[in-house]
Amino acid sequence: xxxxxxxxxxxxxxxxxxxxxxxxxxxxxxxxxxxxxxxxxxxxxxxxxxxxxxxxxxxxxxxxxxxxxxxxxxxxxxxxxxxxxxxxxxxxxxxxxxxxxxxxxxxxxxxxxxxxxxxxxxxxxxxxxxxxxxxxxxxxxxxxxxxxxxxxxxxxxxxxxxxxxxxxxxxxxxxxxxxxxxxxxxxxxxxxxxxxxxxxxxxxxxxxxxxxxxxxxxxxxxxxxxxxxxxxx
Amino acid sequence: xxxxxxxxxxxxxxxxxxxxxxxxxxxxxxxxxxxxxxxxxxxxxxxxxxxxxxxxxxxxxxxxxxxxxxxxxxxxxxxxxxxxxxxxxxxxxxxxxxxxxxxxxxxxxxxxxxxxxxxxxxxxxxxxxxxxxxxxxxxxxxxxxxxxxxxxxxxxxxxxxxxxxxxxxxxx
Numbered sequence: 001x002x003x004x005x006x007x008x009x010x011x012x013x014x015x016x017x018x019x020x021x022x023x024x025x026x027x028x029x030x031x032x033x034x035x036x037x038x039x040x041x042x043x044x045x046x047x048x049x050x051x052x053x054x055x056x057x058x059x060x061x062x063x064x065x066x067x068x069x070x071x072x073x074x075x076x077x078x079x080x081x082x083x084x085x086x087x088x089x090x091x092x093x094x095x096x097x098x099x100x101x102x103x104x105x106x107x108x109x110x111x112x113x114x115x116x117x118x119x120x121x122x123x124x125x126x127x128x129x130x131x132x133x134x135x136x137x138x139x140x141x142x143x144x145x146x147x148x149x150x151x152x153x154x155x156x157x158x159x160x161x162x163x164x165x166x167x168x169x170x171x172x173x174x175x176x177x178x179x180x181x182x183x184x185x186x187x188x189x190x191x192x193x194x195x196x197x198x199x200x201x202x203x204x205x206x207x208x209x210x211x212x213x214x215x216x217x218x219x220x221x222x223x224x225x226x227x228x229x230x231x232x233x
Numbered sequence: 234x235x236x237x238x239x240x241x242x243x244x245x246x247x248x249x250x251x252x253x254x255x256x257x258x259x260x261x262x263x264x265x266x267x268x269x270x271x272x273x274x275x276x277x278x279x280x281x282x283x284x285x286x287x288x289x290x291x292x293x294x295x296x297x298x299x300x301x302x303x304x305x306x307x308x309x310x311x312x313x314x315x316x317x318x319x320x321x322x323x324x325x326x327x328x329x330x331x332x333x334x335x336x337x338x339x340x341x342x343x344x345x346x347x348x349x350x351x352x353x354x355x356x357x358x359x360x361x362x363x364x365x366x367x368x369x370x371x372x373x374x375x376x377x378x379x380x381x382x383x384x385x386x387x388x389x390x391x392x393x394x395x396x397x398x399x400x401x402x403x404x405x
Contacts, residue, residue, distance in 0.1 A: 153350040154304050156311070173249075173366060180367045181374065188340065215311060217347055219368070225361040 002210070003062035006055065007113060007121040013049035014110040017103055047094045050102050052085045055109075065128045066112070074112050081105040119148035126159055126214070129194045130187075137186055141169030141179045143223040149214060157212035161191060163220045170222035180220040191216035237277060240270035241372060248366040260365040261352040267372035268349035271342055274379060276301045279392035301395050307346050309394045310339035319401030322390060334378040335387050341375035344368075 055078045063071050084102045118124035127147035143166035149159050170176040199211035247263035280297040323329035382388045
């Protein structure tokens with residue numbers, strides 16, 4: 001299986017749940033990506049994210065790249081979310097108690113998937129694997145990594161990795177560049193190794209079409225620059 | 234001073250420019266200039282190689298330089314970084330290895346071409362000053378690596394591959 005559908009439905013539901021805090025939703029949700037989705041009637045006053053369809057495509061084996069503790073917790077949260085939402089009649093208005101019970105579960109699922117740092121399902125898998133491998137190098141100065149996958153302007157597949165260096169490592173431009181020079185070749189090498197191994201694993205699993213030889217595009221910012229961006233938005 | 238060195242110097246100055254009203258334009262041009270600095274370093278080296286190989290008048294080198302294609306150079310660079318040299322110069326039973334300095338140059342070429350495309354055409358996200366400075370630094374490190382390796386067979390073969398990769402990669 002592939003975690004893509006689960007990831008997409010959780011993301012949609014998460015955004016709906018966030019935007020519906022304190023109110024109800026009128027706009028329809030397209031559950032077409034979720035197989036066997038339970039459709040709520042698209043009428044006003046229904047919390048469309050409060051549905052077992054959100055997690056119907058979850059298979060714990062799809063998340064074998066997560067640390068054991070995160071994987072177990074994710075499975076537990078999905079089971080609880082399913083159990084809570086299955087009790088909600090599909091065509092009736094949801095109660096505050098139901099929403100209050102389900103929302104924290106969905107929020108914690110979203111926290112494990114961390115949409116801000118891993119912007120798509122492939123970025124989540126490769127990003128987690130890269131971070132795990134990179135940890136062996138015990139590099140100083142990395143405050144945060146962000147990942148997204150896409151195709152570049154020539155149509156070749158890539159993974160964009162943004163490295164945020166901590167304050168201590170980016171006090172001056174020279175210090176920033178010195179640290180980036182040390183980290184770039186190691187991260188590049190680790191990313192290529194992980195991408196290669198992941199591709200071979202996907203081919204062995206009969207998922208050759210997903211085994212893309214992604215080029216790692218690495219960029220560096222200081223964590224202070226991230227705060228500026230967050231402040232601006 | 235050569236065009237490629239002038240472009241690298243321009244990229245450096247633009248990345249360090251402090252006028253806030255011009256910041257985004259300067260940073261985007263810095264990234265673009267850093268790419269073109271490396272592009273012109275490699276195409277001028279390749280033009281010189283072909284001119285000397287065929288005893289062509291040096292005055293015609295710029296014409297040779299116009300034969301190189303950004304996309305094909307990127308494709309070749311990706312392959313060389315991955316150790317995928319053309320079959321005729323890297324048989325399967327005795328594969329050619331890519332030296333670290335050449336890998337630094339070829340990686341920077343691919344990275345900077347994509348960054349340049351983002352800088353020139355993608356307005357969805359702003360560049361940051363340190364981020365642009367680091368990309369210029371990647372070009373600078375590629376220049377240093379090229380200086381160390383430019384007189385080797387590996388470097389000359391890399392340049393030749395910009396025009397000959399497909400022909401050299403045909404199975405005999």
